[in-house]
Amino acid sequence: MLVILILVLLVILWVAYNISHKELSAPAFIFVAPFILMCAIALAFSNMWDFELHWNTFLVIFIGNIAFVLGCAFGDRIAIGKTFHYGTYCTAENVRVVKSWKYILLLLLQVVCYSVKLMYIMRFGTSHGVANTISVCLVYYNNTVKFTTNETISFPSWLSLGLDISTVFGFVCACFLAQQLVLRKKEKKNLILLLVNFVLAIVGGVTSGGRGGSVQVIIAFIMAYLVLYQRKFEWKKSIPFKTILFVVIACVGIVALFCASVTWVGRYEVHLFGRYIANYCGAQIFNLNYWLNNNPEFSRFFGQQTFYPIIEKFASILGISEWADYHVGVDSVYAAGYSTGNVFTTFYSYIMDCGYVGIVIMPIIFGIFSQMVYKFARKSPSKYPINAGMIFYCMIAYSIVFSFFGDKFGSLVFTFNMMKRIIILIVLSFFLYYFDIRGLKIVIRKSDVLSRIRIKM
Numbered sequence: 001m002l003v004i005l006i007l008v009l010l011v012i013l014w015v016a017y018n019i020s021h022k023e024l025s026a027p028a029f030i031f032v033a034p035f036i037l038m039c040a041i042a043l044a045f046s047n048m049w050d051f052e053l054h055w056n057t058f059l060v061i062f063i064g065n066i067a068f069v070l071g072c073a074f075g076d077r078i079a080i081g082k083t084f085h086y087g088t089y090c091t092a093e094n095v096r097v098v099k100s101w102k103y104i105l106l107l108l109l110q111v112v113c114y115s116v117k118l119m120y121i122m123r124f125g126t127s128h129g130v131a132n133t134i135s136v137c138l139v140y141y142n143n144t145v146k147f148t149t150n151e152t153i154s155f156p157s158w159l160s161l162g163l164d165i166s167t168v169f170g171f172v173c174a175c176f177l178a179q180q181l182v183l184r185k186k187e188k189k190n191l192i193l194l195l196v197n198f199v200l201a202i203v204g205g206v207t208s209g210g211r212g213g214s215v216q217v218i219i220a221f222i223m224a225y226l227v228l229y230q231r232k233f234e235w236k237k238s239i240p241f242k243t244i245l246f247v248v249i250a251c252v253g254i255v256a257l258f259c260a261s262v263t264w265v266g267r268y269e270v271h272l273f274g275r276y277i278a279n280y281c282g283a284q285i286f287n288l289n290y291w292l293n294n295n296p297e298f299s300r301f302f303g304q305q306t307f308y309p310i311i312e313k314f315a316s317i318l319g320i321s322e323w324a325d326y327h328v329g330v331d332s333v334y335a336a337g338y339s340t341g342n343v344f345t346t347f348y349s350y351i352m353d354c355g356y357v358g359i360v361i362m363p364i365i366f367g368i369f370s371q372m373v374y375k376f377a378r379k380s381p382s383k384y385p386i387n388a389g390m391i392f393y394c395m396i397a398y399s400i401v402f403s404f405f406g407d408k409f410g411s412l413v414f415t416f417n418m419m420k421r422i423i424i425l426i427v428l429s430f431f432l433y434y435f436d437i438r439g440l441k442i443v444i445r446k447s448d449v450l451s452r453i454r455i456k457m
Helices: 002-019 027-044 055-075 100-127 134-147 157-182 188-204 212-233 241-260 273-281 283-292 308-318 347-378 388-404 409-413 416-434
Strands: 333-335 338-341 435-438 441-444
Touching: 002 027, 002 055, 027 055, 027 273, 027 283, 027 347, 027 388, 055 283, 055 347, 100 134, 100 157, 100 188, 157 188, 157 212, 157 388, 157 416, 188 212, 212 347, 212 388, 273 283, 273 338, 283 333, 283 338, 283 347, 308 409, 308 416, 347 388, 347 409, 388 409, 388 416, 409 416, 416 435
Parallel strands: none
Antiparallel strands: 333 338, 435 441
16 A cells, blocks of 8 residues: 555656646645655555555545645746746846855854853753753753643743844855855855854754754755756756765765764664664654544644644633643554654644544645745745745745654744744845945945735636
8 A cells, every 4th residue: 555655646746846847846846755755664664563554544645745736736826926927037146245244243143042042951951950961951951842831941032032033044044055056156255154154053953952943954955055046047957967966965964964963962872773764754654544543532623733833822822721732642653662753744733623624725725825935935026036035935845845744834834933033034134135334324225125916817
């Protein structure tokens, strides 16, 4: 059954590739492709897990992927102003120069904020009897935040704002660095500053005890590179073999770094590399299959699982304690005597909140949304290649790619925290592009005006 599912998903990927104008960075493509990888790894471990795929799980993966591709196809019909018609590309060479002092200022901000954050985490860990090492304190803090309702750290407001700015600037640096690599004439003056800021953003991503933040920045860089390469050549020129080889080596390096970094954040050392990779990239369909066929528990009200950050926020404001209890279902699944984790693909949340109809409705909605954002990314409303729309798409690309792992749209994109990041992105873009100091005078350059939104039928 897994073999049939892989073949079916390959067909869906081919369709997604063609209706997305053969663009590897399109939402439909980067959503479906990881599901194929997940199924292939699950197939390799199926004998060890004694895994037999049921028809209902097969249909969930099959229909859910089709629904997302259909959502993207409809979203592609939504045009945003005349500049967003296909065929009107802006060039990648038209760069807005950012002053070096701005990179240095934001670099210092990151160093200060991440250092102070680690200091608070160390104090939190040692005050609770945890060993006086940064890695152990990191994992203790991460587990406390994720798996308990215990009180954690109340960061000062200035630090929370600084950390949010640093996070958003990490995505900005990912896009700027990709632009430098795509351009023939690189802006060497700021290249070193960009590299240092980008690396610091990746390192800063692990200061919460997990590696998700670092992976988000890396995926943002890859997406920005693909989009800018497309803009420059309009896909008329194939990607050079050395670039493909570089991406493959980079991906292998990322996987190796992911495993090696386990002990950096205080987790167990990896002795069985295959099982470790299987847990992160293949066990999700096994877990979903187990959950669907063992008396699954459903949400008490709509959105309890999919939109739990918003539900928790409203529960806190309204004082409704039962709304905050969003964690339902299975804590962990076991196969062959060891845990396969507690993630069940993105469809787990949709089914838990809406039943099986959720695998049709929710992916279509998220597909439309993703495609509309992508249209901003691939064709900016100005003559410059890096705009807020492109950076925002690179910010949410992680949520699309990791849909095979779990629901990231509801937990990362449609949240109050993302709204705050969008506001920071707008202000940060204004600071980088339009704010300047000449002598004792503050100069503000005129910005572009966004286009109207209309639907093309």
